[in-house]
Amino acid sequence: MVKRFTTMAYDDPDEMTFGVAKEPVKAGLGLTIGDGFTTPEINYAPRPETASSKEKLVKEYKSITTDIMDRMVAVGFPGVVLETEHVQEMTNNPEWGAAVAHAQKEIMERYHDEYGINCALRHTPGDIREDRDYLRLREDKYDTLLKSFELLAENGVDMLSVESMGGKEVFDHAILRDDVPGVLFSIGCLGAMDMEYIWKDIVKIAKDHNVVPAGDTDCAQANTAMFVAGGLLDKNLAHTLAIIARTISASRTLVAWECGATGPNKDCGYEGTILKSIGGRPIAQEGKTSTCAHSDVMGNLVMQCCDLWSNESVEYHGEFGGTSVQAWGETLAYDCTLMNVALKTGTEKTLRDLFMLSDKYRDPQGYVLAYPNAWKVGKAIVEDGDDLYLRAKNAALETCNILEEGVNEGLKLTRFETKALRDAKIALEGLPDDQDTFVSESLDKYKKEVRVFEPKRNYDL
């Protein structure tokens, strides 16, 4: 059963802060996420050579888990979430991922029993639904992916997530050609349809095993746009277009929650603040503490409303201050301590605004994701919440409006960014008012332009 969001969880953006969600989520061993506290979520990757066998992977993840738990206890942090994003071998062989989860959870239980530290384990299987040339969203690899979720839920994982990639074949073509209607079609329509397909099943597995169906992220598309856009001096994509892709992705990522997921969504979903404004559920975010994985033009801003604070991913290896997971985990936990002090002293709104103002004017992406503006995008989405196309289009158009108004408020855009924004708005305003016409026109166009687009096979279109 899919229940669309047609109203906002927050009537006023000023109500939103880090560490507090309208609908907190209990997970794992003693944690309640979004209940007046922020918690670090540490994310890691095994050294590449360990992916050659199940035994090597289990050993590697045991070391990672022990190192993290040791450091959290050594420095006195009250809670932690561990997120294991699968290397493909762990999803392609579901019993490998399950063995890793089981080994990790045993260690976490030991620390919970011995020290009383609150903790939870999230696993994110890889979206393996593709072959060499084509997406294969609904065939045999889908069964393997579901098997992976099933075995993870049976073997101690507390929260299930995925970075689903429906629509990516059209998106990759469109984003490199400044094709905003193509971005809207790929993320807002195809991506959302695929999410509905996959999340109904993930939620069922989670409910059957009494674990948390957490959420998704538009990593495959909106993060690709953000990565291609790069820093201020990169010349690959206008940042005004990257943020349009991002706000469209909020309409898409929301679908997991509409299918019954409860949050926290995935850390790399920079659309998280928009989701929280609509759904009131906890969110994971990453920013300045994910510079181990990628640069960021809004590193402080994204802390503004987070409930879990993540480092995206770091390869497991030695550093001067311990292993990489200990070093980055400790940094995350100290950030959370500062936020928790603000929550306990009633100064959280000031700290939230300092985070936000640090990056609001650094880049158009941060400007739109600043929580008062993110809330406006959320409101535009729920105005047509029952229509996947119209709500995604609303998000894109509201983004254009926010940026245009932002120029009067002190946001500086290059002429290139301004032109890209103007062209995008013209393209969006020229689109049809109904989903059937838009989808039909888009199918005609992209079946011709994108060789690997198979709408019937992957989306039943």
Next chain:
Amino acid sequence: MALKKIKERSMALDIDPDDILVRYNVRLEKEITPEEAAEELYPDDPHLKPIAQAVFVGDEEGVVAGLEKAISGGMDPLKLIDDALIGGMNVVSKLYDEAVIYLPDVMLSSDAMQKGIEYCKSKATSDMKPKGTVICHVAEGDVHDIGKTIVVALLRANGYNVVDLGRDCPVEEVVEHVEKERPLMLTGTALMTTTMYAFKHINDKLKEKNLALPFVCGGGAVNQDFVSKLEFGVYGEEAPQAPRMAASILSGANVGKLREEFHKH
């Protein structure tokens, strides 16, 4: 004190951003528009100029219409590839290198140029001679190909014949194509650390078969330290380096010279 700058605006606090950050892209933006810059670079010939202009704006139909007119006027299709299509793309490449235009402009122009090349080939009585051949692939086990797509477009935009082996390309297939095509350069991209080890297997097999050539490796997971350990490895940090590397090879650069020129870290 920065906090003194904070004032109430709407519901949230606000600040004058000039006190805390610099938008260097705004500060350094060039005054000249892309159209003005391109106008100075088009060929003067009245038959070639409209085709080059159509390439620049990514107008596929305009490119073919211009070619039709030029060929019916007696111009050689293969010469049109060099003078009008590659000529138009040279304008695009130059302005991209100078940060006057952006990647999507290059992609659209590259699509239009490819359309024009196909049309000219269909009208030609002999084969065209590209600057050289480059083989591009995404590492075995890796399906993330947007970086490779950009590399292919930029190489083609600069007049190279590209054999695109696509994504998740088996090691053996890469080596077979190198043996068959004898390209001037091989490129490989990988997003995931677990897949970049395929580059080592390719390097070892090329060595076994005495197929020495620069093997440019790049992508999210790849770093200079890893690539430097491969005998033929050259680290490609950014896609626009690919045509510059190919040009250096045509000028006689070997793996060592390429590393001197392009390894920054």
